[in-house]
Amino acid sequence: MVLRKVGLAVGLPVVLVVVWWFASAGSTDFYFPPLSKIVGVFPDTWFGPRMVDDVLPSLLRLAVGYLAALVAGVGLGVLIGANSGLRAVVEPLLEFLRAVPPPVLVPILMLVAGIGDTMKILVIISGCLWPILLNTVEGVRAVDEVLADTCRSYRIRGGLRVWHLMVRSASPRIVAGARQALSIGIILMVISEMFAASSGLGYTVIQFKDGFRIPQMWTGVILLGLLGVLLAMLFRLAERHVLGWYHGIRAAQKER
Numbered sequence: 001m002v003l004r005k006v007g008l009a010v011g012l013p014v015v016l017v018v019v020w021w022f023a024s025a026g027s028t029d030f031y032f033p034p035l036s037k038i039v040g041v042f043p044d045t046w047f048g049p050r051m052v053d054d055v056l057p058s059l060l061r062l063a064v065g066y067l068a069a070l071v072a073g074v075g076l077g078v079l080i081g082a083n084s085g086l087r088a089v090v091e092p093l094l095e096f097l098r099a100v101p102p103p104v105l106v107p108i109l110m111l112v113a114g115i116g117d118t119m120k121i122l123v124i125i126s127g128c129l130w131p132i133l134l135n136t137v138e139g140v141r142a143v144d145e146v147l148a149d150t151c152r153s154y155r156i157r158g159g160l161r162v163w164h165l166m167v168r169s170a171s172p173r174i175v176a177g178a179r180q181a182l183s184i185g186i187i188l189m190v191i192s193e194m195f196a197a198s199s200g201l202g203y204t205v206i207q208f209k210d211g212f213r214i215p216q217m218w219t220g221v222i223l224l225g226l227l228g229v230l231l232a233m234l235f236r237l238a239e240r241h242v243l244g245w246y247h248g249i250r251a252a253q254k255e256r
């Protein structure tokens with residue numbers, strides 16, 4: 001069963017790479033070089049100073065922005081979701097802010113925070129916050145009334161109530177929002193580095209494009225895809241740990 005899942009997960013990417021390799025083998029198009037040429041320049045392009053100067057700073061900005069959005073989104077989501085009066089007041093504002101595309105905020109954030117790492121982190125936060133926040137609000141609103149009554153009966157209040165009732169009940173929705181936010185964060189990481197930057201993956205890809213170093217530009221695109229796959233796998237491992245109880249309940253329900 002495990003081998004079958006691994007085969008299904010790996011099979012399609014392998015087929016697509018093989019097709020790309022042979023389909024582009026005889027390419028003379030300057031902008032679409034053969035995959036063999038792209039793969040040939042990949043190690044020299046990234047396995048060196050650029051790994052420290054560009055890749056690691058990008059991942060660090062992503063991590064800081066994503067974690068800040070996760071903490072703020074869960075905290076504000078629990079507060080808004082648990083208070084119907086507050087929710088009625090801020091919901092129109094949340095819908096308005098959610099509709100504003102984060103890339104549009106880049107020029108504004110550049111004026112406010114400059115062109116350094118702070119601006120790039122704020123751009124990532126501005127996009128990652130909303131799926132986490134809104135999913136947390138909906139998760140808290142959907143808390144089982146029986147569980148809420150049980151907490152009241154046993155006089156479970158304060159932090160214990162918030163953590164064991166609200167956060168745990170809403171955790172499947174929170175994780176779903178966090179998964180969406182991770183994809184958004186990777187996109188915004190690249191976009192933020194394309195504006196007045198001096199390092200990062202987005203900056204380097206633009207430099208390759210402006211210098212007509214097309215194979216190197218394609219290696220940047222491939223590297224971003226590989227990083228996305230790696231981060232998605234790490235997120236799935238964390239999800240299994242955090243939601244182990246939830247998946248266990250669902251598995252038991254299926255067996256009945």
